[in-house]
Amino acid sequence: MLPLDATPAHGEAFAGYLHRIAALIETDPHSLYAHLRLRSAGRTVRYVHLALPDWHVRDVSRELGIEREQLEATLLRHFAGLDLGALTGTHADVAHRTVQRGQWLFLSGTRYCAPCLDEGRPWLNAWQLPWAFMCASHHVLLSGACSHCGRRPDLVARASSRSQGCTPERCACGHSWRDSPPGPAVGDGLTDLQRQLDGATEGRPEPLWGSVTGGRERLAAWRAAGAASARGTGMRPWARRPFLVPPTDPATMAEVVTRAAPILTAESMSTAADALGALFAERSGLGEAAIWNVFPRSSPLAPVARMWLRRSGRVHSRLARSQDQALPLVAVPMDRIPTLADPRWLPPRWRDVAVPDVTFRRVVVSLAVARLAGAGTWHTAGRALGLDGDYAARTVRHVLYRLGDPARSELTSAAQAYAAALNGASPVATRPHDLVRGVAALRACAHIEDRGLAARD
Numbered sequence: 001m002l003p004l005d006a007t008p009a010h011g012e013a014f015a016g017y018l019h020r021i022a023a024l025i026e027t028d029p030h031s032l033y034a035h036l037r038l039r040s041a042g043r044t045v046r047y048v049h050l051a052l053p054d055w056h057v058r059d060v061s062r063e064l065g066i067e068r069e070q071l072e073a074t075l076l077r078h079f080a081g082l083d084l085g086a087l088t089g090t091h092a093d094v095a096h097r098t099v100q101r102g103q104w105l106f107l108s109g110t111r112y113c114a115p116c117l118d119e120g121r122p123w124l125n126a127w128q129l130p131w132a133f134m135c136a137s138h139h140v141l142l143s144g145a146c147s148h149c150g151r152r153p154d155l156v157a158r159a160s161s162r163s164q165g166c167t168p169e170r171c172a173c174g175h176s177w178r179d180s181p182p183g184p185a186v187g188d189g190l191t192d193l194q195r196q197l198d199g200a201t202e203g204r205p206e207p208l209w210g211s212v213t214g215g216r217e218r219l220a221a222w223r224a225a226g227a228a229s230a231r232g233t234g235m236r237p238w239a240r241r242p243f244l245v246p247p248t249d250p251a252t253m254a255e256v257v258t259r260a261a262p263i264l265t266a267e268s269m270s271t272a273a274d275a276l277g278a279l280f281a282e283r284s285g286l287g288e289a290a291i292w293n294v295f296p297r298s299s300p301l302a303p304v305a306r307m308w309l310r311r312s313g314r315v316h317s318r319l320a321r322s323q324d325q326a327l328p329l330v331a332v333p334m335d336r337i338p339t340l341a342d343p344r345w346l347p348p349r350w351r352d353v354a355v356p357d358v359t360f361r362r363v364v365v366s367l368a369v370a371r372l373a374g375a376g377t378w379h380t381a382g383r384a385l386g387l388d389g390d391y392a393a394r395t396v397r398h399v400l401y402r403l404g405d406p407a408r409s410e411l412t413s414a415a416q417a418y419a420a421a422l423n424g425a426s427p428v429a430t431r432p433h434d435l436v437r438g439v440a441a442l443r444a445c446a447h448i449e450d451r452g453l454a455a456r457d
């Protein structure tokens, strides 16, 4: 046992604590790591950060003369909302990958609050979590990098080599953390979201969509919604696969949480489905396959996504919603809707574009009218107009995708205007003529755009 009496401070991180103890006994952290057998052969940085097994916790706490629970509180496994089970008793990289794929974790690196350190507070365990983006004491965003050299703080790094690393006082470049500017101020809304995330990482059961849910499930749902938010147009994804890699920058994390919040704070699964639809609505033509690419079907968010997909006829929720609102207003008999809309009723921006082919553009306006007239899905709308259902749905996705934003709202307005005109028009047998011409034209240009259609499927 070491000749000292030093219990960890409240909330202190293990790596920062070890630096502090090393200073107290006037040794370098490296020798302390060696003494505590934290850097034996094969033990990686991640071993200290994530995976200290029970026997080692027991040994280290005995060696340092502190209670085992006090040491446990400095480790990431203190957070009951995390699931580090796969790491128990092993430090193999494959286990780290398994755990990382199962949840958002930093395998190394940490964040910090400069005002906290300036006041002499310890390096906090919670700063090692991607979920912590702000300081509750100072109401500022945490910092994710050294303000001098841009390096990510990593207090554990020093365990694996003798080179100069970061300490709780300074960055490896020599810059003092406490000299860094504090992060931007944070308002009440974000503070409340941070509190909700803290509850989840602590493992507290709280309501999610109307039923009490464990912390792990809530974190998993936040993670899936956060990854989904990276698919919106307003945000640049922070990683190639956002679902697997959390944002390192606390400001990005705050933005992700803000965008995901309407889904996670919804009172019911039904309003959560609306919020998810609104999030995806920023990407025109995002197909079902793309949604399951964002997060897996096993995610707690999956039932919400399924509800939204079902409700939106697996196409576009905004159009579906405006259709709901407009339904009582249009009463066009299906047999009065031409297969190919009169080109004069195309949305203005759609009239002179080179792609997609004008036949596709016209048929999509007609399909939208059919939906306003009561067809629940693009599939049904297609069949009502004498087209193959699947083909009709693909055509709509293709046209919306090729025309980009704001093609959806343009289509809704044009279809409403056209439907009103058709409703007032005298019954003319336009459809049989158009059907023959339309189907032939669709077939003729299908082979040209087939690749595009397939790619959006």
Ligand SMILES: [Zn+2]
Pocket (backbone or CB within 6 Å): 113, 114, 115, 116, 117, 135, 136, 137, 138, 139
């Ligand atoms: Zn602080």
Ligand SMILES: [Zn+2]
Pocket (backbone or CB within 6 Å): 146, 147, 148, 149, 150, 151, 171, 172, 173, 174, 175
């Ligand atoms: Zn630095």
